Structure formats: structure tokens, C-alpha cells
Amino acid sequence: xxxxxxxxxxxxxxxxxxxxxxxxxxxxxxxxxxxxxxxxxxxxxxxxxxxxxxxxxxxxxxxxxxxxxxxxxxxxxxxxxxxxxxxxxxxxxxxxxxxxxxxxxxxxxxxxxxxxxxxxxxxxxxxxxxxxxxxxxxxxxxxxxxxxxxxxxxxxxxxxxxxxxxxxxxxxxxxxxxxxxxxxxxxxxxxxxxxxxxxxxxxxxxxxxxxxxxxxxxxxxxxxxxxxxxxxxxxxxxxxxxxxxxxxxxxxxxxxxxxxxxxxxxxxxxxxxxxxxxxxxxxxxxxxxxxxxxxxxx
Numbered sequence: 001x002x003x004x005x006x007x008x009x010x011x012x013x014x015x016x017x018x019x020x021x022x023x024x025x026x027x028x029x030x031x032x033x034x035x036x037x038x039x040x041x042x043x044x045x046x047x048x049x050x051x052x053x054x055x056x057x058x059x060x061x062x063x064x065x066x067x068x069x070x071x072x073x074x075x076x077x078x079x080x081x082x083x084x085x086x087x088x089x090x091x092x093x094x095x096x097x098x099x100x101x102x103x104x105x106x107x108x109x110x111x112x113x114x115x116x117x118x119x120x121x122x123x124x125x126x127x128x129x130x131x132x133x134x135x136x137x138x139x140x141x142x143x144x145x146x147x148x149x150x151x152x153x154x155x156x157x158x159x160x161x162x163x164x165x166x167x168x169x170x171x172x173x174x175x176x177x178x179x180x181x182x183x184x185x186x187x188x189x190x191x192x193x194x195x196x197x198x199x200x201x202x203x204x205x206x207x208x209x210x211x212x213x214x215x216x217x218x219x220x221x222x223x224x225x226x227x228x229x230x231x232x233x234x235x236x237x238x239x240x241x242x243x244x245x246x247x248x249x250x251x252x253x254x255x256x257x258x259x260x261x262x263x264x265x266x267x268x269x270x271x272x273x274x275x276x277x278x279x280x281x282x283x284x285x286x287x288x289x290x291x292x293x294x295x296x297x298x
Contacts (some may be wrong), residue, residue, distance in 0.1 A: 003149055009261055014043050018171075023041070023134050027041055031130075032130050033195075048082050053105060054139075055104065065298070066298055074119075080126070087180075087192075091192065106135065106140075106142055107142060110146065114147065117147075122222075123150050125149060126155055129156060153172070157200075162203070165210075177203070177207055177227070178230070179243050182243055183242075213225050213294075256294065258295065260283045
């Protein structure tokens, strides 16, 4: 394929239809699994504290992502403010919890995408997008009209609704998905969401259905596919063995980044079980569990 598939959706008129269907989801909000039911078209807010328009905290060519994402020219990363999770150990809590950033219109968000493309990045990387899928689609349509032609990366915690993800089928080229834990109580206690394992597993299966395994170009840069990130937490709060067994069931060669950079940010020190870095032995065991999967590193 010489250009992202979203151009086919645009040319057929399907993308315009999806924009309208996505905006309808804001009327009684069901954009993510919280299903708050507020009228975001009237600027009411629910769990994600985001009304009619998305908020953006920053955007720039990111050179700290996994190599297939950042490549040689960086990933055009857009950090959205707020989040539909409340992880007590979030390293970006000023953005995700406190909402640092500025509200942007669809035209302004489209302009950001085009500005990043002009800088030569490999892709547009949407960080914490689960609560603003309609706003993203609305802006993307405008950006395509104005010349956007690079792949889209959907960089998510995986607390996504299937309805939203299906609107992204053929729009998103690369899914970069966290899978935090497969324990309902841990999801409630440490991320403040209900039934994280069920929603995350359904979401990751849907992402894989849409894009399959990671595909890279001759330079090793991603053009399509799924990468799953898993952050190893102390005291096996990340349920790493169960997570990796689930991913292996999806595809034994699934691209996975098993990460060791946990640090007790934000409120983690209020939880003794989270109040330390992981040990070398804990990470070694995690890597042992990951055998057979395709490991992708930063």
C-alpha cells in the first residue's frame, strides 16, 4: 500500500459517515467503557472531564518511543489532556489527572497533525486518545483534506469501547496498547476503573483483528500492526504471567514490550506494595515469561 488506508475511507465517503456516527456518541456519552451518558456536545463532562473539544498538553517529534514507532525521524506525538483512567502511579499525572493543556478546535487539532507531518515524522501518535475518539476523527477528516498522508498510531491504556475501536477500523495503522494487569481488583484499586481486564482483553483482540501483527518497512519502521506494552510492577501486581499467557493466546509472535522502568510516581508511595522500584529478579522472571513472543524494546 502506497498510502495509509484512511485515504480510501475518505475517498469513498465512509470516513465522513464515521465522523458523524462518532459525534452522535457524544450526545449521551458512550465513547469509552465508563458510558457516563452526559451530553458532551453541550460541553457537559463526565469521568474524563472533557467536553465538546479535546484538550492537548503538548505535541512534538518524540524520540523516546520503541524504535519501530520513533524510527529515525521521531514519532509525531500528540498528548491529550485528561484520561479515562486514574492510575495512582501515573508518571504524567499533571496531564492525565490535572488536565494541563489547552482546548483545541477540530481545525486546530488538524493543524497540529499537519505541522508534525511537515517536520518529517514517521507517523501521528495519539497518546491517551480513548476519551476523544470523535474529536480525533473530526480533526483527521479536516487534516486529510489538507494533505495528511502519514500513518496513525493509537497509543492507549486499552480501556477502550469496542464501538469506538470499530469506528477506527481502517483509520488506525498501528495500535500501541498498554495491558496493565488482568486482575479486576487491581484495576479498581490502582487505576480507578471497573472491570479493566475484560475491557482491555476485548479491546486488544479487536485491535489485533484490525491490523494483525507488526509490519515494518525496509528500515524497521512500523507501517501497520499491534504492539502491546506491559509495565512490570513490584510484587507481581502487574500479573505478568497471566498477561503474557493471554497475549500468547492471541498470537505466539505478537510484538510485546516488557518494560522495567516503573517508578513510584504520584500517589504510589501511599501504597506500600507499589512504593518501590522492581528488582532485577522480578524483571528477569518477566522476560522468562515472555519467551516465544516477539520482544520489542525502546
